[in-house]
Amino acid sequence: MRDMTRPVHRLRAAAGEQFVQDEMAELVSQAIGPRVAHDALRLFGMNPATGAVSYGFLHSFPPALLHAQLVDSYTGDDPFSPAEIGRLPFDTGLLGGDDPSLPGHRQAARTLAAYGAGSELRLLLREGRHRPWGLLALLRTAGGRPFAQEDARCLAQLSEPLIALLKGYAAARATAIGPGARFLPPGVVLVGPDDQVRSVSPQARAWLAEIAPERGLAPPWMPAASMREIVLAARRHAMIPGAPPALACSPAAFLGRRVAVHAQCMDASGKGEVAVVLQEASGALLLPTYAAWHGLTARESEVVERLCSRETPRQIARVMQVSVHTLNTHVRNVYRKTGTSGRDDLVAALNC
Template identity: 40%
Template sequence: MALTFFDAGRLARDLYAAARHDAGTGGRGAGISRVLAPLLPHDGLSLVATDPATGLGLGSFSFWHEYAPSLVTDLVMHRYRGGDPCRPAALAGLATPATVVGPPGEGPADPRVREILTANGAGSELRLLLRDRHGVWGSLGLLRCAGACPFDRDDLQRAARIGPALVTALRRYVTEGPLFPVAPALPAGVVTVGPDHTISAVSPQAREWLDRLSSPSGHAFPEWIPDAFLVALSLAARSRAHDADAWVPVVCVPPVVCGRWMTFQGQPLDADADGDVALVLQGAAGDLVMPSFCAWYGITPRERATLRELRTGAAVKQIARRLDLSPYTVNDHLKALFRKTGADGRDELIAALTR
């Protein structure tokens, strides 16, 4: 039975409240699961947020409930090594970007995914790409246990209906977090992932970054997520080395996660990408942050051009002259920037991008 009526605005508010609730590791994912369960029954939830500026790669942050680490690891390995036909890029080409994997006869044939789900006690998985006219904001994965009724076409319709509320909640989660850094900067750190896809070395600086990611005072990922994420990033870097059209292995993480903007970047250390991969973890500012910052806050191209000039210290008349605009239009753009970001003035807005 398809959804006939629900309050999308209320659903978005309830999802946001669940995401913000400080319930300890895994608590937020469980809260989001409880909100969605009456609309789309499930036994496990994965909600991964991305931003249009970084494309269909790994998420900037995520929420999890009842997804076994072994299941996530196996699915990630299959995605990058086995050519999972239901990966995000494939869903992006569908009119309704959702599919069901696992049960025979549903979705593209993928026996390996069925094997992975069965080995981890799951019967089917529903996957939904979260997108709007601005781009892709993440993905939702829902599990049903082995023996339960598999997801069907009605479930896909329900998922598509709740997608916009999930996008709204994720964007609010980021934009109502800290605007500018509230945690001290750390030196860049390096993680090395070996050819056997295990982490072989972590620099002290990288360990500090990872500890901050797992801090209960921050976003509070489940303790196994950072390692799984790093291995996935290394796999993406290896894929990129063999396919120039593949996703560029850079992830930009907003301050709501660990108190300041940061990036993860992956680079194979040999030409064939068969050896070690170096992952660099560092604080980010300026041009590196600008695309993701503008995406999350809904900043238009004209407003972005004004913001870029503002970072140089230019006055309103100078910005107007450089952009061939009237001072009144520049002031309108500045008002929109302050409204969208919540900045009290130009100093706070500049600090959000430069500290």
């Protein structure tokens, strides 16, 4: 097997760095390229609490192919979509390789071919079996050597440093805006049955201007892809019992502030109009995602919720039915994991 020591070290050294637009994808591509050759790359970060894609980066990856693959993923024509690969006993998937018998494989291969690609190698980045942090996909153009299992085994060795890279990025506080940034009320975008935008409220226009790629943080392909994915997720939630709700919280480093985007179908069939809401991701709305990004336990998440409600330590201990000593241990763990210095700092971190 190829020695992956150098790319592992390079990725570990990059954890905690600041990235704008697609810089993270470029760095990962440069680190991996000498060991696993590829022509394009995409790296998506997920909410480990829900599995929803929250941010992403492309390097030479055609945005039009990404849009087509999103449709395949949500219509069940992609055997290695994040939802499907998460159920597999292994973390890698090959598309365009030697096994066209897999359900959906032919459609996925046709989608690749339609955009000049020959094969794709995907790696689900997860801790254990149920904490998905993201998805890495490498692309090779048509006519070249397809990816093989040896490539998959090499790529799998990079899972831990890639998760650390995504963790550091997701947990970083906003740097592009200060505490005096203007508050924006929720805004609504209405999407029609043809998945085209029908109307945009004034509040939503303010949000779209606030997070526009022209501000220098988000990748230029992001707005259209994010809208497409959240609408597809809403339709899937309406049509498939048990499908997760369409809710994504983007980290501050991605858009300059934490943004919650959620969508809901306006009819039970899931084929009609979809309302997409953009709003501040803070407080109770952010807490489940914030806890997942920082690896908080359920007990520690409850402590955060009660600390933010301004209850006294004795009140919190009594409600949680633990001793004050045990509560203080939970509190110290929360401060350590979130990198906060005290209650006020924690509350500010959840509401900045």
